[in-house]
Amino acid sequence: MATKVADFGDVANANLTQREGLSTAPVPIAPYHCRTFFEQETKQIFERAWLLVGREEEIPEPGSFVVKDITPTKVNALITRTANGKVQAFHNTCSHRGSQVVYATEGRQSRFTCPYHAWTYKNDGELLTVPDESNFFDFDKKKCGLTKIHTEVWEGWVFINLQPEPEVTLKEYLGDFAPYFEGFEYLGANSPVVFEIELDANWKVASDAFIETYHISAIHPGTLKDGFTSTHNPYGRLLDAKVFGSHRTVSMYGNPNYQTDPKHRVEAFAASLGETGNVISAATKAETAKYLSHRAVNPGKVPPWSMDVNHVFPHVQIDSGPGGFWTHWFWPLSENRTRYEGRFYMAETKSFAARMIQELYVSRVVTAICEDITSMQRTQKGLESGGKSHMMLQDSEIGIRHHVDQCIKWVEADTVKEALS
Ligand code: FES
Numbered sequence: 001m002a003t004k005v006a007d008f009g010d011v012a013n014a015n016l017t018q019r020e021g022l023s024t025a026p027v028p029i030a031p032y033h034c035r036t037f038f039e040q041e042t043k044q045i046f047e048r049a050w051l052l053v054g055r056e057e058e059i060p061e062p063g064s065f066v067v068k069d070i071t072p073t074k075v076n077a078l079i080t081r082t083a084n085g086k087v088q089a090f091h092n093t094c095s096h097r098g099s100q101v102v103y104a105t106e107g108r109q110s111r112f113t114c115p116y117h118a119w120t121y122k123n124d125g126e127l128l129t130v131p132d133e134s135n136f137f138d139f140d141k142k143k144c145g146l147t148k149i150h151t152e153v154w155e156g157w158v159f160i161n162l163q164p165e166p167e168v169t170l171k172e173y174l175g176d177f178a179p180y181f182e183g184f185e186y187l188g189a190n191s192p193v194v195f196e197i198e199l200d201a202n203w204k205v206a207s208d209a210f211i212e213t214y215h216i217s218a219i220h221p222g223t224l225k226d227g228f229t230s231t232h233n234p235y236g237r238l239l240d241a242k243v244f245g246s247h248r249t250v251s252m253y254g255n256p257n258y259q260t261d262p263k264h265r266v267e268a269f270a271a272s273l274g275e276t277g278n279v280i281s282a283a284t285k286a287e288t289a290k291y292l293s294h295r296a297v298n299p300g301k302v303p304p305w306s307m308d309v310n311h312v313f314p315h316v317q318i319d320s321g322p323g324g325f326w327t328h329w330f331w332p333l334s335e336n337r338t339r340y341e342g343r344f345y346m347a348e349t350k351s352f353a354a355r356m357i358q359e360l361y362v363s364r365v366v367t368a369i370c371e372d373i374t375s376m377q378r379t380q381k382g383l384e385s386g387g388k389s390h391m392m393l394q395d396s397e398i399g400i401r402h403h404v405d406q407c408i409k410w411v412e413a414d415t416v417k418e419a420l421s
């Protein structure tokens with residue numbers, strides 16, 4: 001029998017855009033294709049904001065490290081966990097003649113030897129040994145360690161700041177988003193399935209595609225439409241949205257009557273195997289109930305809910321769904337090129353059933369993302385053609401509007417405090 005969705009009519013007409021204090025005017029598209037704007041974003045946003053660069057589970061124990069290109073800047077960051085458990089990022093640049101010290105992208109070692117002339121550093125950045133040290137002039141090893149990058153960890157998320165001295169603390173940067181999201185359960189954080197691709201699209205074109213469900217009927221008729229729309233909500237209107245300074249969250253509708261099409265026999269069989277029916281974390285009922293009770297997960301606690309998108313400015317979205325969380329990183333490469341990195345956090349499976357559910361989930365997600373890619377790249381071509389100067393956004397595209405507004409604000413702001421005001 002169909003579930004009655006008594007309260008959807010109210011939330012569907014909430015006028016989120018005006019409620020959150022945003023303009024309803026058309027939005028300029030120059031920020032999506034203009035090279036000058038991209039260069040300003042690099043300098044004014046990515047070189048000033050606290051950037052979310054990973055989760056601490058990526059470097060689980062002392063000696064663990066990862067190396068990441070922090071595009072669109074030129075920084076290549078070596079992020080280590082030191083002997084005392086501290087997470088610290090460094091510029092991966094040798095103090096001798098500037099070679100990258102670590103070529104690997106991840107691993108476990110407590111010392112790093114530069115491949116060029118074998119200077120060796122500890123993983124806390126200290127310079128340990130220099131071959132033929134006595135042949136240098138007025139040499140003070142203590143002053144020649146790796147250059148630190150300001151690093152903070154909040155709720156397991158690793159942030160860096162590339163300013164010589166950050167203008168604001170991470171706490172100030174996150175503002176009201178921090179208390180809202182604190183205490184979130186990161187189910188399966190140890191073992192993500194990672195999906196990476198380079199896109200011929202601006203980083204905002206890519207992130208925009210993941211923060212609205214208006215496109216789902218048109219772009220994803222066979223993969224997502226039946227889950228994200230229904231006769232109650234045929235255009236996938238959002239359930240809710242909130243802005244937190246430069247950050248934002250949106251809550252997406254889910255069809256409460258969605259059932260796997262029995263024609264899709266493998267999927268229907270897999271769905272019948274899970275304890276909770278969730279396809280992400282393979283968590284137990286009790287774990288899932290605790291996770292779902294968090295204030296930031298389905299904030300309205302309404303039944304027709306599918307997922308929340310929490311966009312941490314500028315370039316990361318942390319999504320939460322009925323069974324866990326997943327993330328999207330949009331690393332800008334140029335004004336029309338982006339490296340997308342999707343991480344789908346799923347518990348290591350011990351049973352055939354859980355593994356099968358996860359495999360099916362991943363294949364569905366990857367299929368849906370592939371459906372988005374064509375549209376993103378065609379959108380970029382359309383935006384670059386010069387045919388339009390503005391785009392028309394509706395109420396459920398509030399996440400896009402707020403993001404572009406914030407990018408413009410940061411580009412124009414003389415100080416970070418002003419950008420956050
Ligand atoms: S550049 Fe690293 S040891 Fe020479």
Ligand SMILES: [Fe+2]
Nearest residue numbers: 209219368372
């Ligand atoms: Fe999509």
